Amino acid sequence: MCIERYTKKTTTDLKEVQTLAYKKVAKKYSGKIKEVTIGTGDKAITLGGRNVLPLHAFDGEVGQSPKVGLEIVDEVPSDWIDAFANLYGDVQKDAATWAKYVEETYAPDFICLRFEGADPNGSNRSVEECVETAKKVSESVSLPLVIAGSKNVEKDSEIFKAIAEALEGKNILLLSAQEENYKTVGAAGALAYKQKVAAESSVDINLAKQLNILMTQLGVQKEDVVMHVGCAAAGYGYEYVSSTMDRITLAALGQNDETLQMPIITPISFETWSVKESIATEEDEPNWGSIEERGIHMEVSTAAASIASGSDAVIVRHPKSLEAIKYYLNSIIG
Amino acid sequence: MDKFIVIGERIHCISPAIRTAISERDPAPILKRAKEQIDAGATYLDVNIGPAEKDGVEVMQWAVQLIQSEFDNVPLALDTANKKAIEGGIKVYNRSKGKPIVNSADAGDRIDNINLAAANDAMSIALCAKEGIPRDNDERMMYCQEMIERAMDAGMEVEDLLFDPLFLVIKGMQEKQVELFEAIRMLSEMGLKTTGGLSNVSNGTPKELRPILDSYTVAMAMQCGLTSAIANPCDKRLMEAIKTCDMILGKTLYADSYLEL
Numbered sequence: 129m130c131i132e133r134y135t136k137k138t139t140t141d142l143k144e145v146q147t148l149a150y151k152k153v154a155k156k157y158s159g160k161i162k163e164v165t166i167g168t169g170d171k172a173i174t175l176g177g178r179n180v181l182p183l184h185a186f187d188g189e190v191g192q193s194p195k196v197g198l199e200i201v202d203e204v205p206s207d208w209i210d211a212f213a214n215l216y217g218d219v220q221k222d223a224a225t226w227a228k229y230v231e232e233t234y235a236p237d238f239i240c241l242r243f244e245g246a247d248p249n250g251s252n253r254s255v256e257e258c259v260e261t262a263k264k265v266s267e268s269v270s271l272p273l274v275i276a277g278s279k280n281v282e283k284d285s286e287i288f289k290a291i292a293e294a295l296e297g298k299n300i301l302l303l304s305a306q307e308e309n310y311k312t313v314g315a316a317g318a319l320a321y322k323q324k325v326a327a328e329s330s331v332d333i334n335l336a337k338q339l340n341i342l343m344t345q346l347g348v349q350k351e352d353v354v355m356h357v358g359c360a361a362a363g364y365g366y367e368y369v370s371s372t373m374d375r376i377t378l379a380a381l382g383q384n385d386e387t388l389q390m391p392i393i394t395p396i397s398f399e400t401w402s403v404k405e406s407i408a409t410e411e412d413e414p415n416w417g418s419i420e421e422r423g424i425h426m427e428v429s430t431a432a433a434s435i436a437s438g439s440d441a442v443i444v445r446h447p448k449s450l451e452a453i454k455y456y457l458n459s460i461i462g
Numbered sequence: 463m464d465k466f467i468v469i470g471e472r473i474h475c476i477s478p479a480i481r482t483a484i485s486e487r488d489p490a491p492i493l494k495r496a497k498e499q500i501d502a503g504a505t506y507l508d509v510n511i512g513p514a515e516k517d518g519v520e521v522m523q524w525a526v527q528l529i530q531s532e533f534d535n536v537p538l539a540l541d542t543a544n545k546k547a548i549e550g551g552i553k554v555y556n557r558s559k560g561k562p563i564v565n566s567a568d569a570g571d572r573i574d575n576i577n578l579a580a581a582n583d584a585m586s587i588a589l590c591a592k593e594g595i596p597r598d599n600d601e602r603m604m605y606c607q608e609m610i611e612r613a614m615d616a617g618m619e620v621e622d623l624l625f626d627p628l629f630l631v632i633k634g635m636q637e638k639q640v641e642l643f644e645a646i647r648m649l650s651e652m653g654l655k656t657t658g659g660l661s662n663v664s665n666g667t668p669k670e671l672r673p674i675l676d677s678y679t680v681a682m683a684m685q686c687g688l689t690s691a692i693a694n695p696c697d698k699r700l701m702e703a704i705k706t707c708d709m710i711l712g713k714t715l716y717a718d719s720y721l722e723l
Contacts, residue, residue: 333715334715334716334717334718335717338717338718341717341722341723345719345722375715376715379715383465383713383714383715385715387723
């Protein structure tokens, strides 16, 4: 009796459920991320262009596929794990040779040349030397160039200004203009020499918006600005990065906030290769496995998460990470 | 989620400069006021040509084309008692930046303006009044229902109606103010869009008090859900209040320069 009643009831429920057919509703947004092009010629890349959340191809236009760049340095890096010396060998001794090797061997979407050697607390290479390196690198490759500094705000302003002038017409991206130097970098980079500029805010949505407003008020076109909204290695406060990117994306798309409709670039490798998972030696942590693999895992996890959160371009250090992220993107959006 | 919409009220034939400009078909004063309002943050502009019984169609078409061609098809509210003039204005209206707004319908003699809006795929302001000032909120809501029914019968989306609870002058009708916020709350809880002639509240008060009365009223009304207002965007204090409320309510993201946007 009980079973009969139960069966009967279930059948009725099922009928009710069947009448409620699934209706697919696409999420529409009023805003759209602007497209920004870096580089020139056949190898130029364009970032942005989507009017949906990252990778949400089922809702609308995903725009340009996120781009992946490889990081190189202006001098032989002193704090990179040995695996990179084994990988690159003597190529690392000359940035132009290194860049050419990377372009020919790994074919990333762009190259990020980082001027670590400009650091006044390090090799303190002169502005002229940095310009010379930038010119040689630019001549040796056809891939778009992203120029990163030494993390010394004053010195970076000088080298960005000089490199922007020397590479006029190459449409490079300067990474980056910060609250302290946006006037110099924005005026020299975008206004005087028509380069692209990344506006850097350290995981602070309000500052991200403010810097974009200030750049616009300076006269920089929105189409010449990319955002670097900050990064952290997975497990090191990354959730905050992710929620920042979500909030920016929702304002840009949902609230049609034009001050936030710039594509986002995230230098993953700047963060992930200094955490203990990536640098603890195998002697110190025998249970953790290969140091090189650990570093790649950290980099790939963080890069994939960033793309899912809204990065339109990521910078990685290990060619295997480049390969993994490219595979991930091809598998998801083709 | 949407930002508050300001419908700029300053192209109004009650102003001698505008009245003369209309009668002489002189573009300059009208374009000047249009530009001031757009620069100050107006989304829509109200175009009030008065009763315009004689040459209403011609005047409205002239004004609509004049303003839209100069300012990238800025969306307009067509404000006159002359129905033919509104229809004529809609005929030459470019809707690339937004539908035209019929200003206005009510639950009384002007209820047919809802049909006019429906027939022309326009929006309409729907004044919650029939004859004079509604006695209380029961009456307001009854009028609101009557207009919703009329709109639905005409095949119009309810979201194309902007319900106006009828802002009343503070000086003289102080006891009516609280009830008005309650009306806005009720309309907004029904999911309806709202608007109103905000400057009514400060009518007859000293000039220096008007921005204060208007901006506090708009802030309280926005907290109750008001989604737009016919107001003076050139009133800096009022616009600061609106931008700040939009930001506090989470409709825009804060940045230090938010008032400059």
